[in-house]
Amino acid sequence: MGEIGGEGPVPAEGVALIPAPGRVSVPGGRCVVDADTGIEAAEGTERVTRWLRSAVGAATGLPFAPYRGREGDGGGRVRLRIVPGLAAGPGGPESYRLAAEGRLVTLDGASEAGLFWAAGTFRQLLGPGAFRRAPVSGRDTWEFPAVTVHDGPRFGWRGLLLDVARHFMPKDGVLRYLDLMAAHKLNVLHLHLTDDQGWRIEIRRHPKLTETGSWRARTKFGHRASPLWDEKPHGGYYTQDDIREIVAYAAERHITVVPEIDVPGHSQAAIAAYPELGNTDVVDTTALSVWDTWGINSNVLAPTDDTLRFYEGVFEEVLEMFPSRFIHIGGDECPKDQWRNSPAARKRVAGLGLDDEDQLQSWFIRHFDTWLTARGRRLIGWDEILQGGLAPGAAVSSWRGYEGGVTAARAGHDVVMCPEPYVYLDHRQAPGDEEPVPIGFVRTLEDVYRFEPVPAALTEAEARHVLGTQANVWTEVLEDAARVDYQVFPRLAAFAEVAWSRLPAPAERDFADFERRMAVHYRRLDALGVAYRPPSGPRPWQRRPGVPGRPIDGPPPHR
Numbered sequence: 001m002g003e004i005g006g007e008g009p010v011p012a013e014g015v016a017l018i019p020a021p022g023r024v025s026v027p028g029g030r031c032v033v034d035a036d037t038g039i040e041a042a043e044g045t046e047r048v049t050r051w052l053r054s055a056v057g058a059a060t061g062l063p064f065a066p067y068r069g070r071e072g073d074g075g076g077r078v079r080l081r082i083v084p085g086l087a088a089g090p091g092g093p094e095s096y097r098l099a100a101e102g103r104l105v106t107l108d109g110a111s112e113a114g115l116f117w118a119a120g121t122f123r124q125l126l127g128p129g130a131f132r133r134a135p136v137s138g139r140d141t142w143e144f145p146a147v148t149v150h151d152g153p154r155f156g157w158r159g160l161l162l163d164v165a166r167h168f169m170p171k172d173g174v175l176r177y178l179d180l181m182a183a184h185k186l187n188v189l190h191l192h193l194t195d196d197q198g199w200r201i202e203i204r205r206h207p208k209l210t211e212t213g214s215w216r217a218r219t220k221f222g223h224r225a226s227p228l229w230d231e232k233p234h235g236g237y238y239t240q241d242d243i244r245e246i247v248a249y250a251a252e253r254h255i256t257v258v259p260e261i262d263v264p265g266h267s268q269a270a271i272a273a274y275p276e277l278g279n280t281d282v283v284d285t286t287a288l289s290v291w292d293t294w295g296i297n298s299n300v301l302a303p304t305d306d307t308l309r310f311y312e313g314v315f316e317e318v319l320e321m322f323p324s325r326f327i328h329i330g331g332d333e334c335p336k337d338q339w340r341n342s343p344a345a346r347k348r349v350a351g352l353g354l355d356d357e358d359q360l361q362s363w364f365i366r367h368f369d370t371w372l373t374a375r376g377r378r379l380i381g382w383d384e385i386l387q388g389g390l391a392p393g394a395a396v397s398s399w400r401g402y403e404g405g406v407t408a409a410r411a412g413h414d415v416v417m418c419p420e421p422y423v424y425l426d427h428r429q430a431p432g433d434e435e436p437v438p439i440g441f442v443r444t445l446e447d448v449y450r451f452e453p454v455p456a457a458l459t460e461a462e463a464r465h466v467l468g469t470q471a472n473v474w475t476e477v478l479e480d481a482a483r484v485d486y487q488v489f490p491r492l493a494a495f496a497e498v499a500w501s502r503l504p505a506p507a508e509r510d511f512a513d514f515e516r517r518m519a520v521h522y523r524r525l526d527a528l529g530v531a532y533r534p535p536s537g538p539r540p541w542q543r544r545p546g547v548p549g550r551p552i553d554g555p556p557p558h559r
Helices: 044-061 083-086 111-126 171-183 242-254 268-273 305-321 336-341 343-351 357-373 403-410 445-449 483-488 491-500 510-529
Strands: 003-004 023-026 030-034 038-041 077-082 096-101 105-107 141-143 147-151 155-163 187-192 256-263 325-331 378-382 395-398 415-417 467-475
Touching: 003 467, 030 105, 030 256, 038 044, 044 077, 044 111, 044 242, 044 445, 077 111, 083 378, 096 111, 105 111, 111 141, 111 147, 111 171, 155 171, 155 357, 155 491, 171 187, 171 242, 171 483, 187 467, 242 256, 242 305, 256 305, 305 325, 305 357, 336 343, 343 357, 357 378, 403 415, 445 510, 467 483, 467 491, 483 491
Parallel strands: 038 077, 077 105, 155 187, 155 467, 187 256, 256 325, 325 378, 378 395, 395 415, 415 467
Antiparallel strands: 003 023, 023 147, 030 141, 096 105, 096 147
């Protein structure tokens, strides 16, 4: 009998699982699934059963009809059960157990979520063909090594941020990414919906946010220093029913969608739609349009009661669409120049008894922390919300390195670790001129695989505040789905293993083993139609010759 896991060897292609499970036993023998295999679905497994039939059934051509046989009659079946006792393991309620031998596959989950992850592992065992949308092989029998898997996640927050504000991703693209996340056992989609370059969500009480704010006349092509422009208008937004569909589709895959409405910076699209939201005593906000380039923008929200009431109305509609416990409010990269020059803002600082504009931003964030808490939700923001005093009860997305996460955790605040130098997937994947629009530090597949989310500086008690980790995909230079795919994959597979599996210390991780499993996983990505970066480098059509980026040489700073 052989065993594999986060550190062990992979004995056969059929058990080349990503992310690596906690424990796998391969006793020998085979498991057979064919047209006569039925599904025996216990109470509480209905949604997972429906997914198996719609996804795996469509790919394999197997009907997975309800199982009508009796114990011991030899009929093939896939048995689905909820076994709450599995939650006592280290993976908690998302834990699962899979046992497959002969003509019997048993999928047990500590909860429906755990059962769904078990079904995803079953799909991987069937082979790359199980990831297509229709059968291509003509076979009616699928075999893989007999196997037993005991598994569960290291972190409860295993996230991916999609920036749909800089370049809009149509609804079908978001649904596709939810499927790709589910295939990698990721469970949080952070949807960056608003920024200077576009407002992407329908707010019915403020229709100009999408009438005006959802499109721009042209777009900078490449890094902001590039002389190139795409002169055609760019835009798009999600209706409220689109959002509800995305949220429901995610929920069926046990993914939570966390919306981000960025305040008080990154707000020029909103100000272009409603000029009164800006600092009208400093700048002629009626002359502003949706921003067509990249970088940090000085046009920020005015710290007025009217602005607070406006965004309370926005968030009221957001809460109706998103059941997520966490609501992201941004809070990053908010220049204070306009506030310093604004008589109204200075009067607000004095009236509140604040020391400076950093504390004014803290007041702004605290207002929405209190507002969201009163409605049973929790505020989360980028680590700049630490400036001027952290809002009580707020959680932090630590993006500028480890330092913000350490500071927040030591103060008793929950943290999601997503440090830019390590898990910003818009950063380039290799040195050299062939990488398309190279941005930032080189972060290879191996670099991402060796990322450790929990800062070494934290004590065991402080580390409990690390909810998990998240990879971020900013789309300033990612103009379409193919560019997003190229930057995200295959590195998201390595990140998923970091988020799910209990890996050794970074230097001790077996990257060679991961690469062996990736040789199979690339075929799954092919079946899913993912335009990933090949290990040998970009294909000719994936390059962007002549489009300047902003590469940074050397290793990223460890901060």
